[in-house]
Amino acid sequence: MALTATGIGSGLDISNIVKVLVDAEKIPKEAIFNRTEQSIDAKVSAMGTLKSELAKFQDALEKLQSGDELNQRTVSTGDSSYLTAEASKSAQAGSYNIQVEQLAKQHKVAGINVADPALPVGDGSLQFSVNGSDFTVALDGTESLEDIAGKINNASDNVGVTATVITSDAGSRLVFTSDKSGLDNQITVTATDTSGTGLNDMFNGANLSTLQNADNAILHIDGQQVTSQSNEVKNAILGVSLNLTDADLSKTTTLKIEQDDAAVKENVKGFVESYNALMEAIDKVSSYDSEKKTAAALQGDSMIRSLESQLRGIVSERVSVDGNSSALYELGIETDRYGKMSINDTKLDSAIADNMASIEMVFSTAGTGLANRFDDIIKGYAKTGGLIDDRKNAYTADKQRLDDQRDAFKLKMEQLEARLFKQFNAMDLIVGQLNQQSAGIVSGLNSLPGVVQQQN
Template identity: 50%
Template sequence: MGLTSVGIGSGMDINGIVSALVQAESAPKVAKFDADEGKLNAEISAMGALKSALTEFQDSLEKLTDPDTFIARKVKLSNSGFISATADEKAVPGSYKVEVEQLAESQKLGSAPVVDATAALGEGTLVFGVDGEDFTVAVETGDSLETVMQKINDAEDNVGVTATIINGDNGPQLVMTSDKTGIDKQITVTATDTDGGTGLADTFTMTELSAAKDAVLYVDGLKVTSSSNTVDNVITGVSITLTDADLSKSTQLTVSADSDAVKSSVEGFVESYNELMDTISNMSGYDADTKKAGILQGDSMIRSIQSQLRGVLSSSYDSEDGSTMLANIGVKTTQQGTLEIDDKILNSALENDMTQIKDMFSTEDTGLAARLDGLVETYVQTGGTIDSRDETLDNQISRITDSREQLTRKMVSYEARLLKQFNAMDLVVANLSAQSADLTSRLASLPGVVPKK
């Protein structure tokens, strides 16, 4: 007798009963697999968020590990109408008087005027030179002043000549401007006719329209000449750009330590650290409103990170002027484990103790920033602590997957066994029912037996 949905002998829903029994057997195990896998996936997600937060915090340390951050310079000008200026770490703090007599200018040359800028000029070559370099333009039959202008500007080996056509009273002229300023950057033009005529030579007999000039300025009364309007290292570490000239007007240029840049770096460090602590708190804390614990509450790695970071932040650091710590420069730890800045103390430290601040943060290997960077690196580096944790979690999920497959195979076998047992029972019941019916029929046919109505 084949397997049936409803038992022939018993009338029971065998498939329904078997399905319910299999479900009852597997449901608790599947629920546990789901819960365990969900927790593991949540931990993996938390590890990713933690690694990202640690990496962002590590990025905020970059400027603090660089000693140049603490010797940055800034420039203040009494008058911004004549110069702009920047200073690097080599600049010496001080004040300088700057006067601009003349701006550097580029030379301009004009060709002879022509009647028609679209008329053919002749055939030959034009060689243009600037500052010891040159390039050649081939003038072909039919080329006009407009064509030559385009060829000059489009030449890949152009060494710094820009051409344009000015339509003056005497007719169109090709005007060439050197891209470089200064009296040493003058343009030379050599025209050679190859068609037997003199069209090119006549047209490119050049006239100086504007002379090249060097910039002239005075720094504390000392004359400085420059071919460019950007003058570097006349004052050590300072780059000055000239924008206008008037010898009767002076500009006071003051170089000083750029404490604002250092303060910005310290503020960025504090902000990034607090964001890291918020991330860790959300993962490991308890939300009284939702009555839910963070996915990493009680996690030993989280506790270790917090403990190690606090240890580095509370340490004392040696410098040329003695030892110091974060609290001494106005960076203090709150009861919540975050950092806060006392602006008054920090500003005073930046003004009076920059060397100590520099040594505390940027000393190679042993400075605060270097120690924090090294600590974070052990967690975020490829193959580091977080990667190892991820690998462990992935392995646990793989084992759950294996257990699911094993349970599936077990339940298939269990279902088959139950169906076989219930089918056998149904067959017995069917046989008994048949025997009962036969016996009843025989008894009813005996003499003297009155069938029941």
């Protein structure tokens, strides 16, 4: 009869013996799996940290890549209600007195009023002409005022006319407005009837009313008259866009343009701080602590060494344009032997005030400017499908292989445990049978005649 519980025959704790034997093989291997997994997770985290710092550095570089962003201007118009202004880097510092005599206006014309805007007008066409260009809308005699407005506004060849229906105490009428202001953009409407006179009666001759005359904007800059088709006046002052908002020739607005030194310095400071943060992040994920004898997650990684080498190499480069050249240290941006940048405020303030062209050249020159060079390098690492993504994909593959190894090892340990239980249970059964046989022999001997049981 087979035993149904382990250890009954032999008296041994078979379950514990099997556990100890299995653990002796399993625990060291699982420790290796855990260390490997922790190493992979640490590398993934380090790559995430690196990519985040690269993105922050790119944000700082973006403000230096374009001369327009770096070489900024401050514009002041006081509390003027007559105009606002914007200035590009080409605008020269200065002060200008401006009077707005007249705002530019759009031409508006309208047909006659009708009592019921839903009734059809006529069969034929309406031709619109604006500034030498024209387009025609065909009508079949079934369209209401709203339908006609829709056909005009949706015409693919519309040259700049917006139609709308206005309903007043006098009735409803179609109003046509030029999309652009100025005398050059007046609207001409020609109505042609195929049958009847409905379109002519509404839009031709005296039936077409002028609601607003087209006008050019007129302003005076330091006493010099400027005429503009639009209320947005560009480059009347080089590099300056004026947006006219009201007109009164007796009122003067003083426009002041100055170089925005504070914004330039803030952008350069942001570059230095972001560069240092990036280099610190690189050092943190790739260094070795000799005291604790521990290596960072990416210590010895060739990709990290290459990135750091490229970044440090660019810092010391000179940028040349048309025979002129300059470098960061000449602008007051210094680098120590550890690769960390610092700003010499006196030198940087002097460069901003007296040599802004050199700052723009060093950072913003197309192709060779340092901001563009740094950005090109970082894109190779941080872009989608770049080197960092490739490395993360490799870590993902390593993690999958590790999971597969774990599963295979788990199955192996389950098979080992089952085999040991089978072997020990077989031994236990044999030992139990031997014990039973031994007990039977002793009992038989004790029952023989003349055998006296020894008393203890």
